[in-house]
Amino acid sequence: MPSPAPTPYDAIILGAGAAGLFCAAVAGQRGRKVLLIDHADAPGKKILISGGGRCNFTNVNTQPDRYISANPHFAKSALGRYSAQDFIALVDAYGIAWHEKTLGQLFCDGSARQIVAMLLDECAKGGVQIALGQPIGDMAHADGTYRVTYGSKTASAPALVIATGGPSIPKMGATGFAYDLARQFGLKVVEPRPALVPLTLGGEETLFRSLSGVATEVIVRAGKTAFREAALFTHKGLSGPAILQISSYWRHGDPVAVDFLPDTPAGWLTTAKRSQPRATLRSALGGLLPDRLAATLAERLAGDKRLADQSDKLLAEAERRLGAWDFHPNGTEGYAKAEVTAGGISTDGLSSQTMEARKVPGLYAIGEAVDVTGWLGGYNFQWAWASGHAAGLAI
Numbered sequence: 001m002p003s004p005a006p007t008p009y010d011a012i013i014l015g016a017g018a019a020g021l022f023c024a025a026v027a028g029q030r031g032r033k034v035l036l037i038d039h040a041d042a043p044g045k046k047i048l049i050s051g052g053g054r055c056n057f058t059n060v061n062t063q064p065d066r067y068i069s070a071n072p073h074f075a076k077s078a079l080g081r082y083s084a085q086d087f088i089a090l091v092d093a094y095g096i097a098w099h100e101k102t103l104g105q106l107f108c109d110g111s112a113r114q115i116v117a118m119l120l121d122e123c124a125k126g127g128v129q130i131a132l133g134q135p136i137g138d139m140a141h142a143d144g145t146y147r148v149t150y151g152s153k154t155a156s157a158p159a160l161v162i163a164t165g166g167p168s169i170p171k172m173g174a175t176g177f178a179y180d181l182a183r184q185f186g187l188k189v190v191e192p193r194p195a196l197v198p199l200t201l202g203g204e205e206t207l208f209r210s211l212s213g214v215a216t217e218v219i220v221r222a223g224k225t226a227f228r229e230a231a232l233f234t235h236k237g238l239s240g241p242a243i244l245q246i247s248s249y250w251r252h253g254d255p256v257a258v259d260f261l262p263d264t265p266a267g268w269l270t271t272a273k274r275s276q277p278r279a280t281l282r283s284a285l286g287g288l289l290p291d292r293l294a295a296t297l298a299e300r301l302a303g304d305k306r307l308a309d310q311s312d313k314l315l316a317e318a319e320r321r322l323g324a325w326d327f328h329p330n331g332t333e334g335y336a337k338a339e340v341t342a343g344g345i346s347t348d349g350l351s352s353q354t355m356e357a358r359k360v361p362g363l364y365a366i367g368e369a370v371d372v373t374g375w376l377g378g379y380n381f382q383w384a385w386a387s388g389h390a391a392g393l394a395i
């Protein structure tokens with residue numbers, strides 16, 4: 001029996017996550033007939049777990065330099081045309097209460113469910129047809145038409161949008177599908193890697209794992225990049241916002257330098273030696289750092305000797321190490337714990353205006369699937385909204 005003719009649409013969007021939902025709503029509200037397909041049984045699952053269930057939906061400090069990409073200029077156009085303020089205006093129009101937590105990060109007062117409900121409502125306003133729990137099967141492209149089989153159905157459209165995200169948190173249904181599809185159409189993929197991910201320590205640094213649960217504000221550096229936020233010791237190594245941020249820049253084999261005392265003036269230890277000669281390094285550090293951390297660092301630097309019994313040179317060296325303590329992570333906790341995936345579909349082959357593949361008319365890629373990765377703090381959702389908006393206006 002001949003297979004039934006595919007149902008025609010103006011655009012088929014693969015992936016009902018942040019980027020796909022927003023892109024579908026924008027295109028639908030422009031009068032496009034849109035089909036949005038996802039293999040998960042519910043839309044926006046990562047939105048629901050984001051920001052501890054409150055969704056850090058944007059960052060008021062959004063700037064292109066807060067994104068990592070082989071082409072640092074690529075994100076400028078989309079971010080410039082759909083800003084954090086634009087998304088805030090939408091959230092406000094839905095009466096969703098929000099607050100700024102820290103560093104420009106905006107969270108719902110209530111629940112991330114409100115953001116998903118808003119996006120679904122926006123899709124409904126655009127008449128978007130959403131097919132959930134549908135594994136995507138065959139994909140074909142001929143005569144300017146994309147043909148997609150999903151479940152037992154087939155759809156066709158002149159535009160196909162890849163919005164299936166990256167492989168971080170596979171237990172939530174995340175896959176590398178976007179990369180396979182992109183390669184099928186001849187697009188390049190920048191080697192993906194886990195980002196915003198805890199780092200693991202081994203070898204002689206294993207002893208730091210005994211500090212599991214201890215947190216302190218630090219400046220952490222990898223190469224020329226630095227972040228000042230909290231770091232947290234874990235039973236596997238290092239985590240906390242500062243470490244997650246630097247993990248996106250860290251490469252295997254590189255050290256990560258931690259300044260444990262970002263607020264102490266130069267020479268503070270020799271000054272302490274004069275003012276409290278009977279103090280030990282441990283007691284001096286104890287006033288500045290959590291006790292268990294102070295003990296571990298002091299032990300590695302100078303034992304329990306009194307400051308008065310140590311040379312100024314030795315104290316200066318201790319101060320230097322406390323200001324740039326080199327850790328040598330032996331890896332990351334991988335995609336299972338990575339908030340995002342860095343790398344992805346190369347921006348080389350995409351238009352920064354529309355997200356359309358230059359050499360494959362009608363094919364678009366948006367969101368985390370693309371080689372644009374934001375800092376921690378709402379930047380990744382802002383990229384999902386902005387890139388989804390850019391493609392939504394073009395399809």
Ligand SMILES: Cc1cc2nc3c(=O)[nH]c(=O)nc-3n(C[C@H](O)[C@H](O)[C@H](O)COP(=O)(O)OP(=O)(O)OC[C@H]3O[C@@H](n4cnc5c(N)ncnc54)[C@H](O)[C@@H]3O)c2cc1C
Binds near residue numbers: 014047174339366368
């Ligand atoms: C725990 C956690 C917390 C986070 N918190 C924040 C935060 O507070 N703020 C922030 O800005 N970012 C946060 N992020 C990052 C953010 O969730 C992502 O950057 C964002 O969801 C990317 O949007 P996307 O639409 O590109 O991909 P996704 O939201 O991942 O959506 C992709 C969709 O594609 C579907 N899909 C995948 N493979 C297939 C396939 N083969 N067939 C069919 N469908 C498929 C998936 O089911 C999913 O619905 C967090 C991430 C995690 C994991």
